[in-house]
Amino acid sequence: VAQKWIMHLDMDAFFAAIEQRDDPSLRGKPVIIGAKPGGRGVVSTCSYEARKFGIHSAQPISQAYRRCPQGVFLRPSMEKYVAVSRQVMAVLEEVSPLVEPISIDEAFVDITGLDRLRGTPRQIGGFTKQRIVDELGLTASVGIGPNRLVAKLGSEYEKPDGLTVVPPEEVLDWLAPMSVARLRGVGPQAQKKLARIGIKTVAQLRAWRREDLARNFGAGYSDHLYDQSRGIGGDTINTAWERKSISKEVTFGEDVTDPEELLDTLLYLAQEVGRICRCETLQGTVVTLKIRLEKFETHTRQTKLDHATCSDRSIYRAARELFQASGFAGRAVRLIGLGVSDWESDRGRQLDLGFVSEQSDQKLFEAVDALNAKFGRQTVRLGPGRKPRGKGERGSE
DNA sequence: TCTGGGGTCCTTAATCTA
DNA sequence: TCTGTAGATTAAGGACCC
Numbered sequence: 001v002a003q004k005w006i007m008h009l010d011m012d013a014f015f016a017a018i019e020q021r022d023d024p025s026l027r028g029k030p031v032i033i034g035a036k037p038g039g040r041g042v043v044s045t046c047s048y049e050a051r052k053f054g055i056h057s058a059q060p061i062s063q064a065y066r067r068c069p070q071g072v073f074l075r076p077s078m079e080k081y082v083a084v085s086r087q088v089m090a091v092l093e094e095v096s097p098l099v100e101p102i103s104i105d106e107a108f109v110d111i112t113g114l115d116r117l118r119g120t121p122r123q124i125g126g127f128t129k130q131r132i133v134d135e136l137g138l139t140a141s142v143g144i145g146p147n148r149l150v151a152k153l154g155s156e157y158e159k160p161d162g163l164t165v166v167p168p169e170e171v172l173d174w175l176a177p178m179s180v181a182r183l184r185g186v187g188p189q190a191q192k193k194l195a196r197i198g199i200k201t202v203a204q205l206r207a208w209r210r211e212d213l214a215r216n217f218g219a220g221y222s223d224h225l226y227d228q229s230r231g232i233g234g235d236t237i238n239t240a241w242e243r244k245s246i247s248k249e250v251t252f253g254e255d256v257t258d259p260e261e262l263l264d265t266l267l268y269l270a271q272e273v274g275r276i277c278r279c280e281t282l283q284g285t286v287v288t289l290k291i292r293l294e295k296f297e298t299h300t301r302q303t304k305l306d307h308a309t310c311s312d313r314s315i316y317r318a319a320r321e322l323f324q325a326s327g328f329a330g331r332a333v334r335l336i337g338l339g340v341s342d343w344e345s346d347r348g349r350q351l352d353l354g355f356v357s358e359q360s361d362q363k364l365f366e367a368v369d370a371l372n373a374k375f376g377r378q379t380v381r382l383g384p385g386r387k388p389r390g391k392g393e394r395g396s397e
Numbered sequence: 398t399c400t401g402g403g404g405t406c407c408t409t410a411a412t413c414t415a
Numbered sequence: 416t417c418t419g420t421a422g423a424t425t426a427a428g429g430a431c432c433c
Binding site: 044045057058102103104105106184185186187188189190286288298299300301302303304 | 424425426427428429430431432433
Binding site for chain 2: 060296337
């Protein structure tokens with residue numbers, strides 16, 4: 001069986017590094033990208049200067065502000081980051097066509113069999129990092145190993161600007177002293193459970209037999225742990241990612257009780273979700289409502305429609321019915337969200353584009369045309385455009 | 398103390414059905 | 416037709432990831 005070489009690349013402090021690159025006055029300063037200080041929200045990314053103050057991703061922004069009031073707090077500019085992300089992926093695709101983006105700032109690359117063309121795995125990693133510095137003015141951390149697990153752990157091993165190569169024969173020794181917290185799928189809950197049976201390191205995990213792990217965890221999860229402790233992981237790169245759901249949610253500055261305001265928000269969310277569905281020529285059959293009450297108590301309600309849709313009105317109507325049936329009307333709501341999933345498999349049915357908003361939007365027309373092309377049908381455009389969150393426009397039908 | 402927004406996947410339970 | 420069950424489908428929640 002041919003030995004594979006998988007590379008994982010992870011951009012360093014991606015959002016913060018872009019801001020510092022584009023505004024020299026931010027260099028050397030603690031830069032924190034995330035929610036507005038004073039509001040409800042968390043840190044998305046922060047510069048390494050900010051990390052010295054104990055600031056980290058997912059930290060409540062209020063805590064970050066307390067620790068570093070002199071820091072530069074910025075809201076994220078996602079369009080900019082998406083554009084830079086595309087440039088990063090383009091560099092990777094020049095290294096090898098087998099690129100699988102995992103998120104906005106990381107990707108796996110299959111670099112098997114490139115030694116004649118580009119040198120050893122270490123040389124390929126160094127060359128890739130250098131190109132990203134030269135062309136984008138940003139640094140990345142790279143891990144290279146025989147599979148995705150080792151590559152990913154490798155890129156985390158030394159940060160920032162790291163390059164870690166773990167040949168297959170060194171994998172077991174390299175993993176042994178690592179904390180199980182670094183493994184995939186081991187979060188706070190699993191860590192606690194593992195610690196209770198005396199497992200803190202990969203070596204300790206490896207000492208357990210599969211059957212004994214299965215008595216403490218589910219069969220699927222224990223296999224997952226068993227394999228990871230031995231450095232076993234997938235080595236195939238999937239270049240054809242397809243999304244499975246589209247959702248939007250908002251957290252209110254202060255909890256909202258007024259059902260009118262909640263329904264208006266749902267209408268806005270339905271328009272956003274519907275718009276993205278149309279831009280991506282997707283129609284879903286399941287609508288999911290998400291509600292977070294005080295004390296972070298979170299509920300979801302979902303319904304399967306009798307037809308697939310990308311229409312604002314259909315999504316909104318389903319969401320409204322879910323909300324009204326939920327019994328949460330009258331409760332103080334912290335967050336409300338809306339999603340669509342389970343794309344239609346039957347392409348022969350009627351395309352539900354009825355009552356979409358923003359009909360003057362050129363992009364929408366293009367999306368509608370794309371939908372027509374995709375489904376080979378004629379589209380009927382209905383009614384005047386609707387303004388987002390318009391009072392009194394929430395018609396009964 | 399305070400916990401975003403966008404996702405994926407897994408487990409469990411209820412219900413339907415071959 | 417009765418009965419029991421395996422398996423699919425639907426729904427809800429939760430852990431986890433970036």
